[in-house]
Amino acid sequence: MGRPHAVGIVGLGVISRQYLDTFAAGSAVRIVAVADLDAARAAEAAASLPHARAMSVDDLMAGGEVQTVLNLTIPAAHADIARAAIAAGRSVYGEKPLTMTVAEGRDLVAAADAAGVRFGGAPDTVLGTGVQTARRLIDDGALGRPVAATATWISPGHEAWHPAPDFYYAPGGGPLFDMGPYYLTSLVHLLGPVVAVSGAGRRMRAERTIATGPRAGRTVPVEVDTHVSGLLEHASGAVSTIVTSFDGVATSAPPIEVHGDAGSLMVPDPNMFDGDVRIRRLGGVDWETVAPSAGYVGAGRGVGLIDAFTSPTGPRADARMALHVLDVMESLLRSSRENRRVEIDTRVDVPPLVPLTPPERWR
The missing domain is CATH 3.30.360.10 (Dihydrodipicolinate Reductase; domain 2)
Incomplete structure (x- = not known):
């Protein structure tokens, strides 16, 4: 797998626990930064993660170590966080829905393409x-x-x-x-x-x-x-x-x-x-x-993010x-x-089938 992929999480609500559990079970991902509107919640999360620092959203985006921003904010904030990540040259993976509107989503997909960064989203x-x-x-x-x-x-x-x-x-x-x-x-x-x-x-x-x-x-x-x-x-x-x-x-x-x-x-x-x-x-x-x-055996939320930088066929989520x-x-x-x-105006190619992949080969 090489070096762990460096991820910064924005939004530490209920769903974040499932992502953290997935990443903790393997070595593919290292959480290096966390941010939340509730600074105390961010500090508490960082204290439980060996490599993470709690910081503001702006500092997380500007930090050079973060390769992908994991966007776990409420739906109304999905587009703003994704836009900031793309503008900062970070790949971004977000919870569903992708954005509040198709128009916002189209703009962000185009922005990610122009910036040369990966843009993915749940569900995985x-x-x-x-x-x-x-x-x-x-x-x-x-x-x-x-x-x-x-x-x-x-x-x-x-x-x-x-x-x-x-x-x-x-x-x-x-x-x-x-x-x-x-x-x-x-x-x-x-x-x-x-x-x-x-x-x-x-x-x-x-x-x-x-x-x-x-x-x-x-x-x-x-x-x-x-x-x-x-x-x-x-x-x-x-x-x-x-x-x-x-x-x-x-x-x-x-x-x-x-x-x-x-x-x-x-x-x-x-x-x-x-x-x-x-x-x-x-x-x-x-x-x-x-x-x-x-399929990925024993998968949990976050496998789509891992698939994005490990799959030889390209990101499926x-x-x-x-x-x-x-x-x-x-x-x-x-x-x-x-x-x-x-x-329906949008079109999508169905991604390649996931071969039966045991946990030790994807985590």
């Missing part, structure tokens, strides 16, 4: 053995010709567990922008890019009540649709449907199903990296569990994929508002 869960094994089956023709897929995510809302859920109900949030990227990125990896969408969204309540933490009992305003359904037309000819909701309770439906003329496939939770892939073949009498045959998914989400909401089918 699609690089684990779950989605990658499912994709290998599809690529190998196990389903025949794929014709349809369904993706379903339903919950009562994040205020039930998150102590500060405000941003989930602000622009850039909602079930589609929060959970949709996992499902939509998986559908693109499995069935190819999307060329048109039709969507319908609803906002069921004007406010939500926080159930846990120091603000329990307080309410937050709802500024986004909390139930979104959509139909996606893929360039391959397949048609998929997606449901994302903060207005239900639970579902027994598989997270993702893919159907072809020779078989059907159950894909595990795309918010996770692994899980059982199950197939039922034409003429078969039951579902078969398929052994992992592709690239900003162009995240931009395409953002375009699909933005277009679903536009379709709902305007009551019409919306064509």
Whole structure:
């Protein structure tokens, strides 16, 4: 692997712990700097990391040691932090969504290209053995010709567990922008890019009540649709449907199903990296569990960043994929508002399959 890749983290909220755990389990990445609006939180994080210093965002960007900025801020800040990193000549990898708008995302992709730096974004869960094994089956023709897929995510809302859920109900949030990227990125990896969408969204309540933490009992305003359904037309000819909701309770439906003329496939939770892939073949009498045959084994959040500087085929969790998914989400909401089918302007090449890669070869 050579020398560890030097990373500076901006934003040390709940999700940062998962990235830190991934990096701590191997030697591919070294955290050299951390920054957060809460200086005490940054200092606490730096104290737990052997090579890291707590500093301001400006100092982190200016510091010569940082090779890639890991942007874990709230969605409203994603574009500003990415823009500053690119301007400073740093590669940047960010949490989803890529930016708040497709227009912002296009500008940043162009800026990164002009600056000659890498620009990537979550989700990287699609690089684990779950989605990658499912994709290998599809690529190998196990389903025949794929014709349809369904993706379903339903919950009562994040205020039930998150102590500060405000941003989930602000622009850039909602079930589609929060959970949709996992499902939509998986559908693109499995069935190819999307060329048109039709969507319908609803906002069921004007406010939500926080159930846990120091603000329990307080309410937050709802500024986004909390139930979104959509139909996606893929360039391959397949048609998929997606449901994302903060207005239900639970579902027994598989997270993702893919159907072809020779078989059907159950894909595990795309918010996770692994899980059982199950197939039922034409003429078969039951579902078969398929052994992992592709993907990063034992992966965690941050594997997409590691893949960006280690993969010989180039970064798989690239900003162009995240931009395409953002375009699909933005277009679903536009379709709902305007009551019409919306064509997708962005195009993306589906990245190469991840070979089955044990932890010691990627961490």
